[in-house]
Amino acid sequence: MTTVGDRKPAGFEDNDQHPVGHGRMLRKEDPRFVRGRGNYVDDVQLPGMLHLAILRAPVAHARLVSIDTTAAEAHPKVKAVVTGATLETLNLAWMPTLSNDVQAVLVTDKVRFQGQEVAFVVAEDRYAARDALELIDVEYDVLDPVIDVRRALEDAAPVIRDDLEGKTDNHCFDWETGDAAATEAVFAKADVVVSQDIVYPRVHPAPMETCGAVADFDPVEGRLTLWSTTQAPHAHRTLYAIVAGLPEHKIRVISPDIGGGFGNKVPIYPGYVCAVVGSIVTGKPVKWMEDRSENLVSTGFARDYVMRGEIAATRDGRILGIRTHVLADHGAFNGTAAPVKYPAGFFGVFTGSYDLEAAYCHMTAVYTNKAPGGVAYACSFRITEAVYLVERIVDCLAAELAMDPVELRLKNFIKPEQFPYTTKTGWVYDSGNYEPTMRKAMDLAGYEDLRREQAEKRARGELMGIGVSFFTEAVGAGPRKHMDILGLGMADGCELRVHPTGKAVVRLSVQSQGQGHETTFAQIVGEELGIPPADVDVVHGDTDNTPFGLGTYGSRSTPVSGGAAALVARKVRDKARIVASGMLEVSADDLVWDKGSFHVAGDPSTAVTIQDIAMRAHGAGDLPEGYEGALEAQITYNPPNLTYPHGAYICVVDVDPGTAQVKVRRFVAVDDCGTRINPMIIEGQIHGGLTDGVGMALMEIVAFDEDGNCLGGSLMDYLLPTAMEVPDWETGFTVTPSPHHPIGAKGVGESATVGSPPAIVNAVVDALAPFGVRHADMPLTPSRVWDAMRGQARPPI
Amino acid sequence: MQVPAPFEYERATSVDHAIGLLERLGGSARLVAGGHSLLPMMKLRLANFEYLIDINDLRDELGYLDVRTDEIRIGALTRHRELLESDELAAAFPIFRDAEKVIADPVVRNWGTLGGSLCQADPSEDLSAVCTTLDGRCVIRGQSGERVVPMTEFHRGPYETAVGDDEILIEIRFPVRPRGGSAFEKVERRAGDWAVVSAGAAVWLLDDGRIADARVGLAAVGPNTTALPEISAALTGREPSEELYDEAGRLAAQGCRPESDMRGSEEYKRHLAGELTKRALRRSVERARERG
Ligand SMILES: Cc1cc2nc3c(=O)[nH]c(=O)nc-3n(C[C@H](O)[C@H](O)[C@H](O)COP(=O)(O)OP(=O)(O)OC[C@H]3O[C@@H](n4cnc5c(N)ncnc54)[C@H](O)[C@@H]3O)c2cc1C
DSSP states (O other), X not given: OOEEEOOOOOOHHHHOOOOSSSSOXXXXXXXXXXXXXXOBGGGOOOTTOEEEEEEEOSSSSEEEEEEEOHXXXXXXXXXXXXXXHHHHHTTOSEEEOXXXXXXXXXXXXXXXXXXXXXXXXXXXXXXXXXXHHTTOEEEEEXXXXXXXXXXXXXXXXXXXXXXXXXXOSOEEEEEEEEOHHHHHHHHHHOSEEEEEXXXXXXXXXXXXXXXXXXXXXXXXXXXXXXXEOOSOHHHHHHHHHHHHOOOGGXXXXXXXXXXXXXXXXXXXXXXXXXXXXXXXXXXXXXXXXOOHHHHHHHSOEEOOEEEEEEEEEOTTSOEEXXXXXXXXXXXXXXXXXXXXXXXXXXXXXXXXXXXXSEEEEEEEEEOOSSOOEESOSSOTTTHHHHHHHHHHHHHHHHHHHTOOHHHHHHHHBOOGGGOSEEOTTSOEXXXXXXXXXXXXXXXHHTHHHHHHHHHHHHHTTOEEEEXXXXXXXXXXOOOTTTOEETTEEOOEEEEEEEOTTSOEEEEESSOOSSSOHHHHHHHHHHXXXXXXXXXEEEEOSBTTTSOOOOOSOTTOIIIIIIHHHHHHHHHXXXXXXXXXXXXXXXXXXXXXXXXXXXXXXXXXEEEEEHHHHHHHHHSSSXXXXXXXXXXXXXXXXXXXXXXXXXXXXEEEEEEOTTTOOEEEEEEEEEEEOBSOSOHHHHHHHHHHHHHHHHHHHHTOOOOBOTTOOBSOOSTTTSOOOOXXXXXXXXXXXXXXXXXSSTTOBOOOTTHHHHHHHHHHXXXXXXXXXXXXOOOOOSOOOHHHHHHHHTTOOOOOO | OOOOOOOEEXXXXXXXXXXXXXXXXXXXXXXXXXXXXXXXXXXXXSOOOSEEEEOTTTHHXXXXXXXXXXXXXXXXXXXXHHHHHOHHHHHHOHHHHHHXXXXXXHHHHHHOBHHHHHHHOOTTOHHHHHHHHTTOEEEEEETTEEEXXXXXXXXXXXXEESOOTTOEEEEEEEEOOSSEEEEEEEEESSXXXXXXXXXXXXXXXXXXXXXXXXXXXXXXXXXXXXXOHHHHHHHTTOOOOHHHHHHHHHHHHHHOOOOOBTXXXXXHHHHHHHHHHHHHHHHHHHHHHHHO
């Protein structure tokens, strides 16, 4: 089933509705944010709390010769100075990463990236802690760094990971998917083969709130309370238990309000561990909040894929196969946060939205002297890279065939009757109906008129470009049979309790970083129980008060926890039916559910509401035989498959022929995320993601100089887009529900970040077509666009 | 949160008080005006000063815009926002409003000052280019009195100016000449970013429409604001035309000394110096003609 909706003007009245269940409504959490009453980690103040600051390496690769902490220790406000040597004695100098690698908490032997943690100071205040860092005297023996990813595997390259036994090169892993021979065969028979080198540069999620923690270890109880900026409190708690050897029931991880995550807050960073150690050694609560530069230079980056894409097709535009070779820069430690069986995340969906005969990818991942990370910035586990690759290479093919890029896509889409569709790399797309979505975007954009306008402008020497992208995402990790993080299955729990007066509390394992969970999940429960979302409190982000689950990233909250919330509400509804059958003295089978109440079939006047039922369930009267009382339930939801949202994006740009500046004039985004719970929240997610896309396409890059100095260490150097760079977003939607999700919903949080960069780059390349340009790598800064105009497009790294 | 090293802080009660403090404290002290250049450097610990002397209470002495028929005087503590919003200034020198629209963001413009901008002497700073274009003269005061330094001699190198350790920049004076027009062009990677290149131009026309005088100032293409006397020489006495702007653009591209960095390649910057010079001159002439 597909319905095609119209764009509603996002007017305020339109949002200010009070649906019982799904529908447009203002976010329940916003009053506290707009009134400055949020409670972030840095707002946590505890009696006697101390402050921690981290000394970071000034160079990218160096042997640690000596550290002298005497002067720092003598600072009157300093309580402790800890080095890697101290941690070694506690067996805490190294910690596991989320990809089964290890990462130094503090350097013991060798610095492996600029900004790496070398020592920390705990002091009475933040200023003193920072001042004391300057009193630590470190001697480094500087080594040649490995910065150019293409040269990391050369024989002469210095070995970065000599901490790993027997390691003699910088090889991290090799990975492949698809069928090499079958792909070779379709390439051999193809009329047309196009190949293109494509770089997705290293970028950074740069959340508004940087990472930090407050650790409070109670030596008497042996209990650790850790407030931290984490997208996955439960998974973190289990890992702390494993790493620090503390019993898990004595650890409480609290993730209070989080100021943006985008994947940056999935890993466990050395700073969190330092805060815990700091509290243990001083016996006081310890706060660590990194500053902006620390966040940019040391925490989880995203992308950094050097790709070669190849596409094979018939002369009339039937795509036969796609092949790609990828060189992946993982930095100094493999800190990728992805399900363990997916070292390249879900890059395997590089086959896109097209019905192919064959596909193949081979990837080599390497270590370099750069910060670790690799899955972040709303990438849906590397789908950003995959979609960028396929949508760019399809445009290259369209140029080669002199075919309209939309026509080429329409011709090759997977057809609605082919779903569920198994791709040539083994992904089972649950549902999709691509053509109406594409056509809707064309209608909203006025595609034919735009092409006419472009032809007129070209005749006058003006540079206007129209870029299209079409994506299919794979979100909602995931079935525990296939997906786990360090052995923890990716299923999520949910608990729902209806209080005697019919108000409810739902407890989630996922953790919002701005996605609006307190509203969306209240709406899911409200829809199933027929009570206003305002009556449903959402509790999340506290391991002592919520059921186990793996957290929020990869757009998984609605696909996984959303399913859990709907099912737990249905479980409560089933219980309510039993109570109602007692109240109405009929068999439960004779009751009819009417969103919020049960009545005897054929007699609506007998209705008892959920509120009546809740009171009875807690009341003094008799309950049906075997019913113990209360109205609550618990569930763990193990999703049978991922959900596969899709979307069609069209971008219009103007390029100034004299200065090469790109102006994004229009952007049309039509998204299909299945059932729409709160359209306003969906639009907000889309707007944010599209803005990210403008940033990545036009300005963002974490670059390094040849010595390994990070050139993106402040927001003056690492540019993020502002309202001035983005157009008035034009959004639309289609609805193709997920057949397996309890309410038919699919994830949407990352769709726009995934889908928009190729649309923008395709538009710029289209604008530059008169110069014979077929490809230009991001970021498309004026200088780089000017290079492309002169036939000198260069990769950014 | 980035935190600076410890420093002492005093609010000056008069310009003379500030000069006295500077003289006593020497190079370990710095004036703080809007603080939008100084404080970020201190928070990043790129610069540590032991004393900060806050001059923000000296609005009476230093914060003014004095528009006369033959000269405009602007106090060093005049904020970006005041420069942006003054209609009188925009009428005489539209280049100021052009520039202020694209300098930083409203938060920075509410505090940042003309004096702080010039004294920071960042090679990419826009107002220095504006002041150079308008032939500004800087009034500097110290214990021994005032002296006046033309903009062309004000910058001594990146982050270095003619203002001594114990001196204060008081005001900038601009001559007002008839039949003038001016404009500012900037290319930035993103709103609020520093210039990849920016160019200011001002022209004054003769009654017959020919150019009586023309000046161009460039930012971000060399260690300091680049004034281009060759352009003035090439334009004086000539009839404005596209060919003439092209010629000026060529001179600008040749005369500047850009370096490649994350904002752009040297070649591109050179190209922009030419392109923006042309655009700024074209608009300046249009404006001069409109004013008749
Ligand atoms: C985010 C951001 C973006 C920016 N973008 C731009 C831009 O696009 N273009 C641009 O041109 N600028 C830009 N700036 C710089 C901004 O214009 C300057 O920071 C600011 O205006 C400098 O003035 P201030 O009053 O804040 O100087 P302060 O920071 O207070 O002082 C700067 C220096 O000047 C000295 N000083 C100040 N006043 C005097 C005086 N009267 N006499 C002697 N010395 C003095 C101080 O001692 C200090 O050394 C940006 C700044 C920020 C923070």
